[in-house]
Amino acid sequence: MLYRNAYVMLCLFAFLPACTGQPDAELPDHLAEFDHVTMIPADATPAKTVRLQEMWEIGPDGDMLIDHIYALATDEQRNIYISGGDKIHLFDPEGNYRKSIGQHGTGPGDLMSVFDLQVADNTLYALDFGQIRIQRFSTTSLEPDGMILLDIHTLPHQENVIPPFPLTFRVDDDQSFLIGFQHSNPAAPSLHFYRFDRDGNLVSDRLLSLLLIETLPQPGTDRFIPSPVGNRGLFQIGPDNRIYTASTKDFFIKIHAPDGSYQSALYHPIEKRE
Known part of the structure; x- marks a missing residue:
């Protein structure tokens, strides 16, 4: 997730100057429910080009x-x-x-x-x-x-299931924490985000939820396995503590206030390979 987060944010900042500032009238059906969506045209020219260069590789050392x-x-x-x-x-x-x-x-x-x-x-x-x-x-x-x-005793979870556990986090400017907890739904693993203060106390209700990874049913069993090419959720915090969420399925980046409420989104149509 780490490297995909970085890539999505790099793409976001590269394309931002090319935004039209107008709502997109051609959103896919599964995104049509969102308003305040800014369209990045399919033929937009990025204001900046980002090239990744290998510096070194990690391996055995003595x-x-x-x-x-x-x-x-x-x-x-x-x-x-x-x-x-x-x-x-x-x-x-x-x-x-x-x-x-x-x-x-x-x-x-x-x-x-x-x-x-x-x-x-x-x-x-x-x-x-x-x-x-x-x-x-x-x-x-x-x-x-x-x-x-982390005081997780008041985190909501269903009875007779594995309690949620912290999987990812970000440190805010005030040293509070936005923490994503994985919930045990094998068919659709998700992250539920909560805010904790600098002392580890839970100080919010659930702010937002995000798909962790798309899964596939394992034939002949009641189990699910991660899809090697399936959808994965991404998130990052901006300099103003706003929360950015996205996925590997679409170039669709949602922008949330620090309290998790949806504010707006960016959409860039891309041609997908078969």
């Missing part, structure tokens, strides 16, 4: 082996932090491995299952869904800098 990459973040010095689950691996801007942060455990600074990372104000935030908490590290000293236990 005794250090990354078997999974769950999340990635960078700081102002362009250092790269990569979550391997119960450790965070630090690389310098040239891709040289520096050290690993944290260890498997439940004590201060310990990690179990970090599925998302954010850097803000010289602090690395690690969302550990295995312990339902956010662990903080100083990006200067790389030492633990406190942890935030």
